[in-house]
Structures are given as C-alpha cells and as structure tokens.
Amino acid sequence: MDPVRNPYAPGAGQRPPELAGRGRELDVFDIVLERIARGRPERSLMLTGLRGVGKTVLLNTLRSQAIGRLWGSGKIEARPDQSLRRPVAAALHMAVRELAPRHRAPDRIDAFLGVLKAFAQRSAPAGRGGTAPKLRDRWQPGIDVPAASGRADSGDIEIDLVELLSDAAAVASDVGTGIAVFIDEMQDLGPEDVSALCAACHELSQLGAPLIVVGAGLPHLPAVLSAAKSYSERLFRYQRIDRLDRIAADQALCAPAEREEVEYEQKALDLLYEKSGGYPYFVQAYGKATWDHAPRSPITAADVRVAAPEAEAELAVGFFGSRFERATPAEREYMRAMATLSLVEGESGAAYGTTWTPRCPPPRSPGPSAGSRPASHPPGTR
Numbered sequence: 603m604d605p606v607r608n609p610y611a612p613g614a615g616q617r618p619p620e621l622a623g624r625g626r627e628l629d630v631f632d633i634v635l636e637r638i639a640r641g642r643p644e645r646s647l648m649l650t651g652l653r654g655v656g657k658t659v660l661l662n663t664l665r666s667q668a669i670g671r672l673w674g675s676g677k678i679e680a681r682p683d684q685s686l687r688r689p690v691a692a693a694l695h696m697a698v699r700e701l702a703p704r705h706r707a708p709d710r711i712d713a714f715l716g717v718l719k720a721f722a723q724r725s726a727p728a729g730r731g732g733t734a735p736k737l738r739d740r741w742q743p744g745i746d747v748p749a750a751s752g753r754a755d756s757g758d759i760e761i762d763l764v765e766l767l768s769d770a771a772a773v774a775s776d777v778g779t780g781i782a783v784f785i786d787e788m789q790d791l792g793p794e795d796v797s798a799l800c801a802a803c804h805e806l807s808q809l810g811a812p813l814i815v816v817g818a819g820l821p822h823l824p825a826v827l828s829a830a831k832s833y834s835e836r837l838f839r840y841q842r843i844d845r846l847d848r849i850a851a852d853q854a855l856c857a858p859a860e861r862e863e864v865e866y867e868q869k870a871l872d873l874l875y876e877k878s879g880g881y882p883y884f885v886q887a888y889g890k891a892t893w894d895h896a897p898r899s900p901i902t903a904a905d906v907r908v909a910a911p912e913a914e915a916e917l918a919v920g921f922f923g924s925r926f927e928r929a930t931p932a933e934r935e936y937m938r939a940m941a942t943l944s945l946v947e948g949e950s951g952a953a954y955g956t957t958w959t960p961r962c963p964p965p966r967s968p969g970p971s972a973g974s975r976p977a978s979h980p981p982g983t984r
C-alpha cells in the first residue's frame with residue numbers, strides 16, 4: 603500500500619497515530635490535576651517501564667493535558683553526568699513564561715525570574731565531585747532581570763531546589779493554576795539531584811503547593827529514588843507502564859488504518875500480536891512493515907509473514923543490537939544463557955514470568971563472545 607500514507611510511527615518518543623491502552627493513566631492524571639487545582643493533597647507521579655513501552659509518548663501526552671488546563675509546564679530529559687540545575691531552570695522558565703501573561707503583578711514574575719537566574723547561575727562550589735563545572739552546566743539564561751540574591755543561590759542543590767520550586771508554585775497559585783515539571787529518563791539523574799528532588803517534592807506536598815513533578819524512567823527508578831530518600835516510596839505514586847493487551851494492540855493498528863480506509867483480517871491481527879507481544883514499539887514496527895508490503899486492503903496474515911523479516915531486521919539492529927553492543931561480557935553471557943533456556947522451555951519464556959518471545963535474528967557482535975542465538979529477554983532495561 604502507499605508508503606506515503608503509512609500511518610505507523612516506530613521510533614523514540616514518536617507520537618503514535620493512536621495512543622492505545624493508556625486511558626487509565628490519562629484519567630488518573632486528570633484527577634490529579636483537578637485535585638491539586640482545588641488545593642487537595644496529591645503525590646507526584648512516576649511512570650516506570652521497560653524500553654519502548656511508551657513512557658516518553660505518555661509523558662508528552664500528560665504534558666498536553668496539563669497545558670490544556672492552562673497549567674505552566676516544562677520538560678527535562680535527564681542525562682548521566684549532567685547536573686539538574688540548568689535543565690530544571692530552563693523548564694521552570696518555560697512554565698512561568700506560560701503563566702506570566704495571566705499574572706496581574708508583573709513585578710512578582712520579575713522577582714521570581716531574578717531568583718531563577720540566581721539559581722541557574724549558581725553552580726556547585728567546585729562542580730559535582732570536586733571538579734570544575736562543565737561549560738554546558740554554566741548556563742546563562744536569557745532572562746532580562748538581574749539575578750536576585752539570598753534565595754535559591756546557596757550552591758547546595760537541595761536547599762536551592764526547595765526554594766526555587768516553592769517560589770514557582772507561589773507564582774502559579776497567584777494565577778489560580780499549577781505547574782507541572784516532566785522529567786524523562788529520570789533514572790539517569792545523579793544521586794545528589796535525586797535526593798534534592800525528593801526533598802523538594804516532600805516540602806511541596808507538605809505545603810500543599812500547586813507544583814507537581816511527573817517522572818518517567820526504567821523499572822529500577824523506584825530503587826534509585828528510595829536509595830536517595832527512604833520516604834520516597836510513599837512520596838510518589840508509581841504507575842507501571844506495560845505492554846498493550848490484545849484489545850489495545852489491535853486498536854493501535856486498526857484505528858489509524860481505518861482512517862485511511864484500510865482493514866485487517868482477523869488472522870493478520872492474531873499474527874501481529876503474536877509477533878509484537880503487544881510492545882508498543884514492536885506494534886509500530888510490524889505495523890509499518892506490514893503496511894508497506896501489503897498490496898491491498900484487507901491486510902492478510904500472508905502479508906504479515908512477508909513483511910515480518912523486515913521488521914525483525916530493524917529491531918535486531920536498532921533495538922536489540924544496540925543494547926547487546928552496550929552490554930558487558932557478563933551481561934551477554936547472561937542473555938545467552940536465558941536464550942538457551944527459553945529455547946529448552948519451548949521458546950515460551952513462561953519460565954521467567956513473561957510470555958514475550960523474540961523472533962528476531964541474533965544481534966551481530968564484533969566481540970569474541972558474540973552469541974549465535976537471539977537473546978530471549980524483554981526489551982532491555984538499559
């Protein structure tokens with residue numbers, strides 16, 4: 603079928619043509635926003651899940667939801683070895699700029715921007731770990747007002763973040779709304795920053811301040827947070843983002859196709875679910891390849907079979923391959939052992955509490971320990 607009209611979107615953070623199976627998460631967030639707006643106590647949210655399950659896409663959708671309710675919002679993508687100071691300042695700058703036109707006292711906005719500038723310019727005394735701060739961390743924000751002094755500029759990220767977020771929440775209160783800060787790849791924050799963020803969320807929740815942090819990260823994010831502050835287990839509401847069930851996976855494929863007046867035969871959908879296991883990224887990859895190979899509507903199981911090697915090749919290189927390359931020799935051994943075991947178990951993977959089965963060629967590795975079988979594990983946690 604016409605590849606130009608192909609609706610599917612395999613990729614990283616690519617908005618899918620149909621956000622299937624996330625109704626519950628969207629409803630929960632709506633309630634959270636409404637409760638905070640009414641001054642009710644609420645916890646910040648943490649979305650966790652394996653690679654490719656759709657955390658970034660969901661985070662972006664939640665952000666749109668907040669914007670739709672006229673909240674200020676900003677988004678950060680955490681990176682290892684990058685301090686939180688600069689990105690959090692940029693995110694709050696954006697959020698407050700969204701609120702500023704509705705604020706009746708421009709001098710309150712200027713006062714906040716002065717504090718924000720001081721926060722952004724204040725790097726840790728000798729940089730993290732005693733080294734000089736990196737150039738990229740010495741951000742000069744495009745803020746016209748002079749930097750304030752005496753607030754959020756101590757150099758201690760925990761003190762400064764608590765003060766900055768409280769002040770941002772006060773600005774949002776003035777306009778009768780809130781601020782939502784979205785943090786993707788949150789497991790990559792450094793320990794000091796995680797600790798500071800937990801302390802800030804703790805303080806905000808005690809004040810009932812209208813500022814919420816929505817984080818997304820890999821399944822070990824809760825462990826990262828509770829290693830920083832033991833109370834973090836109670837501080838955040840964790841939501842596990844998982845693969846799509848059969849109904850949602852079919853919807854992810856059928857709804858965009860219907861809009862192009864294309865249909866699937868039931869057997870084609872059966873086979874697509876068997877191959878994708880309901881993992882959103884895989885659903886998009888198989889959907890895209892199948893569309894390109896199918897000569898006409900309705901799409902058949904035979905079309906899926908013809909297209910599958912192309913989707914598998916893409917996943918083998920772009921998804922499994924890159925993770926296999928990054929794995930240590932011991933991790934590769936572990937994957938190889940799991941692959942061997944799952945083949946013994948009849949390729950069901952059920953012995954490990956998952957029914958996911960890889961159907962991709964083995965990733966190529968330049969190393970001597972390269973495996974000759976596909977790694978039978980769910981999409982990586984790296």
Ligand SMILES: Nc1ncnc2c1ncn2[C@@H]1O[C@H](COP(=O)(O)OP(=O)(O)OP(=O)(O)O)[C@@H](O)[C@H]1O
Nearest residue numbers: 613614615618622653654655656657658659882883
């Ligand atoms: N609910 C959904 N329905 C259909 N497709 C989806 C859904 N969620 C995500 N996708 C698709 O899955 C792919 C991966 O999504 P995304 O990048 O958000 O995953 P992720 O969990 O953030 O992955 P990573 O951990 O690697 O960053 C994208 O191509 C996206 O279009």
Ligand SMILES: [Mg+2]
Nearest residue numbers: 615657658786
């Ligand atoms: Mg992501």
